[in-house]
Amino acid sequence: MDQQKQQADWVLTGVSRLVTLAPGTVAGAEGPLGVVQRGAVAAKDGRIVWVGPEEALDGAVDTSSVAPGARQDAGGRAALPGFVDSHTHFVFAGNRAEEFQLRHAGVSYEEIAARGGGILNTVRATRAALPEELWALARQRLLSFARHGTTTVEGKTGYGLDAVTEARCLEIMNELAAVPGLPAVVPTFLGAHTIPPEYRGTPEGRAAYVDLVCEEMLPAFAGRARFCDVFCERTAFTVEESRRILERARGLGYLLKLHANQLGDTGGARLAAELGAVSADHLDFAGGTDLDLLRAAGVTGTLLPGCSFSLGVPYPSGRRLLERGLRVALATDFNPGTSYTENMQMMVALAVSAMGMTLDEALTAATLGGAHALGIEREVGSLEPGKRCDVIVLRGDDERELAYHFGVNLVALTVARGVVSGT
Ligand SMILES: [Zn+2]
Incomplete structure (x- = not known):
């Protein structure tokens, strides 16, 4: 076990565009929404421990103890914080x-x-x-x-x-x-x-x-x-x-x-x-x-x-x-x-x-x-270390589908506090 790495029990990879809402704190996050191209998220005990480009994941996070069921692959789709x-x-x-x-x-x-x-x-x-x-x-x-x-x-x-x-x-x-x-x-x-x-x-x-x-x-x-x-x-x-x-x-x-x-x-x-x-x-x-x-x-x-x-x-x-x-x-x-x-x-x-x-x-x-x-801006609302692992994966590869493609449900997967939610 590498002591320098963050321990994780949950990981999300394969994200086309990861909307972090944390442009100031997440590496590689661009624009007002803090979008990371090919981003990844790692969490432990329902809290985010790392967010960044997927290529940097293995160098930063020890994912060896992540159970197979807790490895989420977005399959090239976009992800963002839960609403x-x-x-x-x-x-x-x-x-x-x-x-x-x-x-x-x-x-x-x-x-x-x-x-x-x-x-x-x-x-x-x-x-x-x-x-x-x-x-x-x-x-x-x-x-x-x-x-x-x-x-x-x-x-x-x-x-x-x-x-x-x-x-x-x-x-x-x-x-x-x-x-x-x-x-x-x-x-x-x-x-x-x-x-x-x-x-x-x-x-x-x-x-x-x-x-x-x-x-x-x-x-x-x-x-x-x-x-x-x-x-x-x-x-x-x-x-x-x-x-x-x-x-x-x-x-x-x-x-x-x-x-x-x-x-x-x-x-x-x-x-x-x-x-x-x-x-x-x-x-x-x-x-x-x-x-x-x-x-x-x-x-x-x-x-x-x-x-x-x-x-x-x-x-x-x-x-x-x-x-x-x-x-x-x-x-x-x-x-x-x-x-x-x-x-x-x-x-x-x-x-x-x-x-x-x-x-x-x-x-x-x-x-x-x-x-x-709700006075809980330190807990939720963006994808950054320390916050709850509240992430949604869309059906498409671009968050700009939202508003444009309206009146239908564009969410494929919801994770609340590190747990698949709504099923
Ligand atoms: Zn009311």
């Missing part, structure tokens, strides 16, 4: 296909919500589901995320809206986070998704639900959710309610996120900057001043084009955020109402076709940008 989907709502029961069709027949999202549809439809189904049913649904969805190349999935509660069901959804996410062969899961508590039906109709009811979130749920779930998020929108929670909830959460050790400025200029983006949130998400109606405040506060702007696609409304401009110097993340917002997709490749395609972003910018936003939006 980091930093905004999803993947734990729920029920289906809203009928509502989707109604909406596209002219009934507005807000009108559907006012009729007790929308989120409340899913709340009813989620509360009624058996824990094992919810677990199985969530697992199936994570497998689908993995098959589409996603290796980290943030997941929000918010379809329980009572202490028991919110706790159940968090528990499911924490359990699934430990299952090999699935993407990593980052749990977020979104008890402030909407006012539950039993608290609706009076100001006292609203206040009582905000009290419940602040005084019972947040303390009970501290340590079980990495983030606290609030749906700050005119159909959901006001800026004042959002501030109270998020300040309480921050005091209990949660990191903060905010659904902000999706449907109007509600002040959510300014609140995210004021409170030092890790990300502000949606931002369709964020003004220039909002964006400057977010940038100054180091908040990542997360754009969710699946919502615009599904709702049939204009897309938020990625160009505008980038020109203001904001770090941008792309995410699916996977949810049963306004963005029912597990496919980050489609988000990349929409960013390029409709949001003024280049492919380089879109791929960066879908990987490193997502990692920043």
Whole structure:
């Protein structure tokens, strides 16, 4: 055994173009995406130990103890870091296909919500589901995320809206986070998704639900959710309610996120900057001043084009955020109402076709940008030593197929934490 060499228990060779997203740290990495021609990756215990040109692999890495099943040959295809989907709502029961069709027949999202549809439809189904049913649904969805190349999935509660069901959804996410062969899961508590039906109709009811979130749920779930998020929108929670909830959460050790400025200029983006949130998400109606405040506060702007696609409304401009110097993340917002997709490749395609972003910018936003939006940029989002071995191999030999060849799954193989995932 050569002491100078890195030990490895997993290796990927035969890559035509290895997109590292680490142009500064990986030898031979070129361009803004850090592409290594004929690249290779070696890992041990689920962590990358070496990345570089394949011809340098044997000189740098001892691969003698790599089991035959852990030698992956990309067969001349392109590879890149797994997608980091930093905004999803993947734990729920029920289906809203009928509502989707109604909406596209002219009934507005807000009108559907006012009729007790929308989120409340899913709340009813989620509360009624058996824990094992919810677990199985969530697992199936994570497998689908993995098959589409996603290796980290943030997941929000918010379809329980009572202490028991919110706790159940968090528990499911924490359990699934430990299952090999699935993407990593980052749990977020979104008890402030909407006012539950039993608290609706009076100001006292609203206040009582905000009290419940602040005084019972947040303390009970501290340590079980990495983030606290609030749906700050005119159909959901006001800026004042959002501030109270998020300040309480921050005091209990949660990191903060905010659904902000999706449907109007509600002040959510300014609140995210004021409170030092890790990300502000949606931002369709964020003004220039909002964006400057977010940038100054180091908040990542997360754009969710699946919502615009599904709702049939204009897309938020990625160009505008980038020109203001904001770090941008792309995410699916996977949810049963306004963005029912597990496919980050489609988000990349929409960013390029409709949001003024280049492919380089879109791929960066879908990987490193997502990692920043979760505060785990030292762990995931690029292929470099020390990070998790989260790699996807495409069906073709060039990552530039992404966005160009859209609406189909271009991912042939997903490896999450060094393990083949999604099968
Ligand atoms: Zn969302």
